[in-house]
Amino acid sequence: MAKLASLLRRIEAILAGTFLLLMVALIFTGGIARMLGHPLNWTIDLATCFFAWGCFLCADIAWRRDALMSINLVPNSLPPRAAQALALINHTIIAGFLGYVIYAGTLLSWTSRARSFQGIPGVSYSWVTASIVVGSALLLVTTLHRMVGLVRQEPDAARVSGSP
Template sequence: MRQLYLKFSKVENILANALLIAIFALVFLSAFMRTIGSPVNWAQDAALVAFAWMVFLGSDLAIRNTKLIGIEVLTKHLPKNVQKYLDIIFKIIIIIFLMVLVKYGYTMVITGARRSIPTLGISYAYVTAAVPVGSLLMIISIIIKLIEAIKTPMIKWGGEN
C-alpha cells in the first residue's frame, strides 16, 4: 500500500508541476496574442481551471512535505509533550475542516455541472471538482502525518524543555 501511495505522490507532484508550467504558458500565450491583435479567448479560462487544480494539488504536496505555515514562535517554548498534543489536536481540526470542504465541494460540483465554460465547452464541475478531490487527498496526507505523530514516542519529541 505504501508503494502505491509513493507512486501516486510522484504522479501528483508531476501533475502539479505540469499545471504550473501550463498556467505560465497559457497566460503568456494569451498576453502575447492579445498584444499582436489576435486574442486567444480560451487561454485565460484554461489557465483558471489549471490554477484551481494546482492550488489543491499543491496544498496536498505542502502537507505531505510539511511545508505548511506553523506557529513555532509560540509552540517552541512549550514543553515537548504539549507540543506533541497540540500537533495532534491541530491535525484533527484540519481534518474536520477538510471534511467540510469535501461536503460543500461536492455540492458545488453537483450545482456546477449544469453550468458550462463557453470558451472551453466543458462543465464548470471540472473546476469545482478540485475542491473535494484536493481536500480528500489532503485528508489522506494528514491522517498519515497524524498516525506518525501518535506513534512517535515522547522521548523522540525531546522530552520536557
C-alpha cells in the first residue's frame, strides 16, 4: 500500500510540473506568435486549463508537505492536547468543505459537459471543471490522512502546522 501511495504521489508531482511547464510554454508560444503577427488565441485558453489542473495538484503537494502558509499564534499558545484538538477541529472543517466542493464540482462538471471550452471545438469545459473534483479529492485524502495521524498522535501528521 505504501508503494502505491508513493507511486501516486510521484505521478501527481510529475503531472503538476508538466502542466505548469506546458502552461509557460503555451503562453510563451502565444506571445512569440503574436509578436510575429500571427496570434494564436487558443494558447492562452489551453494554458488556463493547465493552470487549473496544476494549481490543484500543487495545492495537494503543498498540503501534504505542510508547506502552506499558516498563522500559529493560537495553537502555539495552547497546551499540546488542546492544540491537537484544535487541529483536529480545523481538519474536520476542511474535510467537510472539500466534501462539498467535490459534490458541487461534480455537478458543475456534469452540467458543463456539452459546453465547449473557450469555443474550442471538441474540447469540453468539463476537462477544466474536473480539476476541481480531482484536486479536492486528493486534498481530502491528504486531510483524512492527517486527521488519522492526529488521532494516532504520530509526530509528522499530528504536529500543528509550522510547529517543530
